[in-house]
Structure formats: C-alpha cells, structure tokens
Amino acid sequence: MNHFDYVNGTLHAEGVPVTDIAARVGTPFYCYSTATLVRHYTVFAEALAKAGLDATVCFALKANSNVAVVRTLADLGAGADVVSEGELRQALKAGVPADRIVFSGVGKTRRELEFAVAKGIMQINVESEPELELLSQVAAERGVKMPIALRVNPDVDAGTHAKITTGKKENKFGIEWTRAHEVYRKARALPGVEPVAIACHIGSQLTEIEPFSAAFRRVRDLVAMLRADGFDIRHLDLGGGLGVPYDGETPPSPDVYAQAIKAELGDLGCRVVLEPGRVLVGNAGILVSRVVYMKEGSTRTFAIVDAAMNDLVRPAMYEAFHGIDPVTQPAAGAPRQPVDVVGPVCETGDTFAKQCPLPPLAAGDLVVFRTAGAYGAAMSSTYNSRPLVPEVLVDGDRFAVVRARPSFEEMAALESLPDWLE
Structure with a gap:
C-alpha cells in the first residue's frame, strides 16, 4: 500500500x-510519504508483537539513509542497522539511540570500529576472524568488552537476484555455519568481545517464506550447540530481506514472516533483532x-x-x-x-x-x-x-x-x- x-x-x-x-x-x-512510512513500520512491528516475539526493529539504512526518513522511523521506535561510519553518523543524527544500533558489513575499518565502540552501540555483527581479532584489540584498548554477534552464513539459497543474495557459501558474507562453533570459541577467549548473539541474513527481496525458515532452522541448531558449550546466547539477529511487490510479486506478509520466526525460534527465549529496509521504505x-x-x-x-x-x-x-x-x-x-x-x-x-x-x-x-x-x-x-x-x-x-x-x-x-x- x-x-x-x-x-x-x-x-x-x-x-x-x-x-x-x-x-x-x-x-x-x-x-x-510519511503516511506510508508510518503504516509500513506499524504493520511490521505489530506483526511481531502479535506473534509474541520480543523483537527490536532496526531499520536498514542502506535502503534509504535520508536523515528525515530515518528520523520518521526512529520516532516510531525503530533502531538502525548500519554498514558504514557514515550510516552510523546518519542514524545518530536522526536521533536513533546508540543502544538500538547494530553495525553490520564485511569490511569495517579500524576507524569505523573505534567510532562504533566509542559510541556504545548495541552490537557489532562480526563477519570474519580478522575482523574479530581487530575488534577485540580496539575494544580492549578502550577497556571495553563489546557485545557481538557472529554473522553465520547458512548456505541457503534465497531464490532472489544473484547480486543481492548473501547467504550461500560462495558469497562474501559471514562465517560458514559449519565453522561457527569454532569461531565462537575463539571469540570467547579474546579480551575485548562478548559473544552474546547470532546474526544471519540471506539476501534481499525474498518472495517466499521457505528460505527464511531454512535459515532459521540452522540458527536454531547453532543456538543449541553453543548453549551446550556454555555460551549465553541472548539475541538472534535475523537480518531483513522481506520483499515488496514491484511487478505483481506476492511476498509473504509481515504476519506470515513473524509466524515463521515464532515457529522456528519462538521457544528459545531470545530477543529477536530484525533489520527490514526495503519493506519499510x-x-x-x-x-x-x-x-x-x-x-x-x-x-x-x-x-x-x-x-x-x-x-x-x-x-x-x-x-x-x-x-x-x-x-x-x-x-x-x-x-x-x-x-x-x-x-x-x-x-x-x-x-x-x-x-x-x-x-x-x-x-x-x-x-x-x-x-x-x-x-x-x-x-x-x-x-x-x-x-x-x-x-x-x-x-x-x-x-x-x-x-x-x-x-x-x-x-x-x-x-x-x-x-x-x-
């Protein structure tokens, strides 16, 4: 609409x-249109609430980083998902509280990590072992233990355009899910990071629910393994990707999406972080x-x-x-x-x-x-x-x-x- x-x-x-x-x-x-922004955010957030999910909605600024658009969504309660220092600065300028900001992306520089740690954002989604080591060093230098998620690549085909799929093993994003447990153990031994979450995002403009569900099931299995190993996994960052109708497509509704999350992950007692972008704007x-x-x-x-x-x-x-x-x-x-x-x-x-x-x-x-x-x-x-x-x-x-x-x-x-x- x-x-x-x-x-x-x-x-x-x-x-x-x-x-x-x-x-x-x-x-x-x-x-x-302000009215459309308000309606889309409200429908999305209410779907999560109706499903009984403890959820934080972090708008993905890569979809639209205009400060007035971000402020409109922030005033409704949205946090922010950012992928650069520039987007982080835009989110803060728009009034998004730092503790509702997640920093994603495969190529965060030392400067960007230093800025994010200094601002005390909610979470950094780490996408590689070199980034993990650099972030630990940056945070330890400041006497901080930074809350992190490891972004796991579940090797799930999102069934979308090749240039916007992100969850297959040949994509540049995330840590291969079969190695995730090993990398979590490495993170636990580092002085500057606290692994408290799992992140997963398989692509953009998805028009079917099953790829989401398949990825959620792999996240669930990883939660069980990590908790058995003593990890306190409290957050699940499930990314975004829900599609919109450009040319007659019929993507899943936010209600269907929320119910799929509940069916696969609803009994784990985790706060869910969602990063919708396109579906809101x-x-x-x-x-x-x-x-x-x-x-x-x-x-x-x-x-x-x-x-x-x-x-x-x-x-x-x-x-x-x-x-x-x-x-x-x-x-x-x-x-x-x-x-x-x-x-x-x-x-x-x-x-x-x-x-x-x-x-x-x-x-x-x-x-x-x-x-x-x-x-x-x-x-x-x-x-x-x-x-x-x-x-x-x-x-x-x-x-x-x-x-x-x-x-x-x-x-x-x-x-x-x-x-x-x-």
Whole structure:
C-alpha cells in the first residue's frame, strides 16, 4: 500500500499535488510519504508483537539513509542497522539511540570500529576472524568488552537476484555455519568481545517464506550447540530481506514472516533483532521526472526523460522493474503504445523500461517511477557530472525538501587542481 493516488486527474503524494512539488523543486526528484512510512513500520512491528516475539526493529539504512526518513522511523521506535561510519553518523543524527544500533558489513575499518565502540552501540555483527581479532584489540584498548554477534552464513539459497543474495557459501558474507562453533570459541577467549548473539541474513527481496525458515532452522541448531558449550546466547539477529511487490510479486506478509520466526525460534527465549529496509521504505517513495523529448526511432518510440541511471540505477544494475505512470491521469480507455523510457546518460544501459505500454506522452509531461523509496537515492551518483537529485518528504498537505539539489558550483568546489596545474 502507498499514498500516491490520483485526485481530480493529478497524482498526489498524500494531500499534495505532485505538480506543485515539481514546480517548486524542479525535476527529477524523489518524494517520500510519511503516511506510508508510518503504516509500513506499524504493520511490521505489530506483526511481531502479535506473534509474541520480543523483537527490536532496526531499520536498514542502506535502503534509504535520508536523515528525515530515518528520523520518521526512529520516532516510531525503530533502531538502525548500519554498514558504514557514515550510516552510523546518519542514524545518530536522526536521533536513533546508540543502544538500538547494530553495525553490520564485511569490511569495517579500524576507524569505523573505534567510532562504533566509542559510541556504545548495541552490537557489532562480526563477519570474519580478522575482523574479530581487530575488534577485540580496539575494544580492549578502550577497556571495553563489546557485545557481538557472529554473522553465520547458512548456505541457503534465497531464490532472489544473484547480486543481492548473501547467504550461500560462495558469497562474501559471514562465517560458514559449519565453522561457527569454532569461531565462537575463539571469540570467547579474546579480551575485548562478548559473544552474546547470532546474526544471519540471506539476501534481499525474498518472495517466499521457505528460505527464511531454512535459515532459521540452522540458527536454531547453532543456538543449541553453543548453549551446550556454555555460551549465553541472548539475541538472534535475523537480518531483513522481506520483499515488496514491484511487478505483481506476492511476498509473504509481515504476519506470515513473524509466524515463521515464532515457529522456528519462538521457544528459545531470545530477543529477536530484525533489520527490514526495503519493506519499510520501498513503496513509500517515487522518483518524479519530466519528459525531455519524444523520439521516433526506426523500430521504437523513445521517451527521453530527465532522470537517468545515476539517479535510479536499479534497472541498469539488476534489470529491475519499476512501474511508470504519467502524473496527469489518462482518460479511461485511453490508447497505450509501447515506449522505451530512457535517460540522457551516454550509456545504452540508461534504460528504465523497454516497450512499456504508456498513454500518449509529450515533451514537458511529468512521469513517476513507483516503488523507488528503497535503493533509489541511496545508490545514486554524480555520473556524467549530474547533480544528485533532491529528496522531498510529504506529511499530509505539507512538504519539505529534505536533501537539496547541489549547484554545479557546489559540486565544482569539491575538486581542486594540484599546484603544478595552476
């Protein structure tokens, strides 16, 4: 569900006409709905509560790290799952309490570990033995015993896109589950870490429940082995990955997801940490763009828009689908024609959709890319020296720019010439 609907023939974001935002902000821009963010978080959290789970919901900032989005979720009670010092700083800036922040990721540097330990975050998810040794050294130098989970790779195929699956043995993430017990014993002997949790995340955009259940069963077996060996395992960090409908998919509902957790792990007496990202913010955002030209090729019609692959890279990177609609509602029964929707970047891969059935479009028309709240702005770049697009947050009948579009002068000021080129 989202709050982007046609009202009197014009697409609205909650109570605000998208045309009004475009007139004020210019295109392209991202637009997020507070009402959708609130609804999605509430549905997710209530599903866990109804299942009787002692759960902490830590929003995965990699999906959308805008400080206003994170603050909106933090005000509802969300913690944060971060994968860099920058995301950790964003979470703290947004008001997420340090004791509700989990730090994940395979390549944490000494600087990042020092910063996380200094801030007293809830937990660091360790993904390798070298990281374990470095973290113990960093924490011991500060006289701290850092609570950790070892991220275990359960060798479970998530059944999702190869570039976003993370739980197979050939993936770079985590510690192979058959070696986990050995590495936990090593952690117990180190002075700066306290192994109190198990972490497991098998991928993103999962549309079936069974891969989750298979991973949970392996986590359960590991809990039994570790407790038999005297480990006080108190937390289970189960990651995220629950999918959203981009193109007619029917992912499991949060209720089904919560019941699967309860069925496999509910009797272990552990606090459960969940790290949803896409499922909270995906449908809460759109990318708004303007048609620059309609171009007739020899075999295809092209709608060339002012958004590009640097603004929304998912179609180019993952062959991902995003629904595309005109901001002006087409008349009932209006004819549609197949159109390739493309951007201005000098790459053939700068294509959002091929042969997309759309009503007649003309230069100057506004279009929206739906379900763009996750991994849209967060993955954007300045390729072709294009400015990052602004982000707008809507709340009822009001809106605010929550990240401004940088000027070309501001972009240029980040660069300098060495003295021999002056």
